[in-house]
Amino acid sequence: MLNLICKRLMNTLSTERIAAIDLGSNSFHIVVAEINPETQSFRVLDRLRETVRLGTFHEPQNELTVSDMKRGFETLQRFKKLAEGHYVTEIFASATSAVRESVNGKEWLQKIRDELGIDAHVISGIEEARLIYLGVLSATELVGRKIGIIDIGGGSTELIVADEQFIYHLSSTKAGALRLTEKDLQDESDLLQKIEFMENHIEGLILTKIQQIEEAGKFDFLVGTSGTVRTIANIDYRMHNFVDSENTPNLNHYKVSYLSLCTIIEKMIATPKEKRADAFDISKNRAEIILAGAIILKTVMRNLNAQEIFYCDRALREGLIVDKLLQKGIIKDRLQYQQTIRERSVFELANKYKFMKEHAVHVRNLSSKIFDQIKGILHNYGGKEKELLQAAAILHDIGSLVTHNDHHKHSYYLIRHSGLLGFNDEEVELIANIARYHRQSNPKDNHPNFQNLPREHKKLVKELSSILRIAEGLDKGHKCAIKDIDISPNLAKKKLKCKMISNIKGYDCALEKWSALGKSKEFKKEFGVDIDFVLQKTGKSLVSK
Structure with missing residues (x-):
């Protein structure tokens, strides 16, 4: 603290x-x-x-x-x-x-x-790419132009194509300066042969990404961020201005041509690894991995047909x-x-797997009403937890595209491996687990997806998934029949009364009542209360919560 x-x-x-x-x-x-x-x-x-x-x-x-x-x-x-x-x-x-x-x-x-x-x-990886885009945008005026961004890190390389408002491409590839140095350049004997192998390997990794970028439309200029591009920019500046590192200014927006990059790589190849730090006036740590980083940059620029790249001093951290x-x-x-990236990312994933939008949105709304009406009575969660519940509600049925049987398990897998933008890995895991337990088995410690969660996250998944179960039960017929609910507690008797009002004149909501009651067993186990579901006559109105 x-x-x-x-x-x-x-x-x-x-x-x-x-x-x-x-x-x-x-x-x-x-x-x-x-x-x-x-x-x-x-x-x-x-x-x-x-x-x-x-x-x-x-x-x-x-x-x-x-x-x-x-x-x-x-x-x-x-x-x-x-x-x-x-x-x-x-x-x-x-x-x-x-x-x-x-x-x-x-x-x-x-x-x-x-x-x-x-x-x-x-x-x-793609969330990393999105955050890099935000960092670059904070220091770059686009005014209607489309930008290409490459960030070469230690373990991965991120590619982005975007303008001031929209992102057209995000990708992350397991080709980083440290990773490839450890894999291919620990020993620099037969160096030219190893570099040729590296370039072919990198091209294989980025092939589909380059195709996707071409389909997204050309960008107006290319920007590079992080250590590799910063170092290449510094080396290029010193080569052309005959200064040392102490007299090198801030090079934000400095331009490096593809031909200059190739020249720098040729000089690096001709310089023994142990002498590169002194030869290029760079740190020993950077000298150890700069050749691999430069090879990645060259290969990407060649495949993008980019003749120049501008260095940007803002990246993931910004x-x-x-x-x-x-x-x-x-x-x-x-x-x-970008302010709505989390919600849009959830709906984009749902659309990808052809979700039933009306049902999913209705379940989300019912889940939110239950969450809000028992807050302060049965739980003290806030907006962050509610957002996770809402995301799980929208995505709970997406596994049905694979098969209806065990679709809750497929939903977990699709959510977990989708790369939802705006969420960190922990939040994605929670959303996937909450959706996973909207039906059938309750969470168990012998379930691989559940057993490794921290204790507080297990509690959260159990309680929020029990809310989602009831909300899903209240739309069992996929008719959006329940217009509203009003929950009133009687904690002395350890009971809640849930009044339901129908959207459909003359409809008794018997199916929804039966399903919600059956799905409330887990809720009772977690919160220690029973729920009675009663139909409110349509002549009376309820205030939406």
Whole structure:
């Protein structure tokens, strides 16, 4: 927790300060920013980068080692002290490729949350790409132009095509500078042959992405972010201006041609690995992986037919700040489309699997009414948990496209592996589990999808899925027959009365009542109350909750 002095001091400031951390495979980055709600903007107060090297991509077990986790934890301790020195009210972090692919990454992030109080979560590859887009957009004026973005990280490369309002392509490929160095360039004997193999491998990985980008339409210019492109820009500037690293200015929006990139790669190949740091005036850590990063950049640019690339000094970490501003409702105009990314992503996934929209929306609305009317009585969840329930309600039946039998299990799989935008990995797991248990078996510890959840998440899944079960039962006939509900408690008798009003004149809602009653067993188990369902005569009206 942030210390009391920081909180009291923060109360005297007119603007809020927050810290965002990018837990990359090669390096960790922190940005401390001051938010100005009036101008819908932020100002960077401080930033820090440390090479951590979480990526162990050459190891088949995909496990963070004890030394990896210790090194990363100690880095985050320093980052936290930096953030507290600026009196931030919130510190949050997103983990990318190395943690995403490791078998023990989530356990390590839980330790970070518990012991450091940093809200750290894994994000999917395409969510990483979306956040990179937001970071670039915060420093780039598009005014009607379409932009292509490439971000080469330690473990993956993200490709984006977008304009100021809409995203046309997002993708993440397992081709990062650290990953390919460990895979192919630990030993640089037969270097030209290895590079040819690497280029063919990269082309194979990005082939479908390039085709999708071509289908999305041409972009007007290409931007590159993060360490590889920054280093290439610095090397190119020094080559043309005959200066050293101490006299190199900020190169935001600096242009590097494809021909210059090829020249730099040729010089790197001609320079022994152990001498590249001095030869190109770059850090030893970056020198170890820069050739692989440059090969990725060259291969992507060639396949995109891009003759030049502009460096942008904002990326994922700044995108996390922008996304937080969107969540807080501070950015309202310029990025209005992105402000609704979570809801739109849910509906896009539902449409992809041809969901029954009227039924799904009705179940969502009924779930929300139950959630709201028992809040403060049976639970104290807030808006975040309600949003997860609503997303699960919209998506609960999408597995029916595979088969009706066990469609709840298929729904779990489709949600879990869909890469819902705007949600972190933990939230996607919760949505998938809530949808999974809308029918048939209740959550059990021998279910693989449920058994590894933290205790508090198991409780959340049990309680929210029990609400979803009842809401789904109230639309058993898919007629949207229940217009409204009104829940009144009698806790002394451990009972709730749920009055239903029909949308259909003369319809007795017997099917819906029977189904909801049958599905309320799990609700009773979790909340300790029975529910009676009674039909309200249509002559009377109920106030919507």
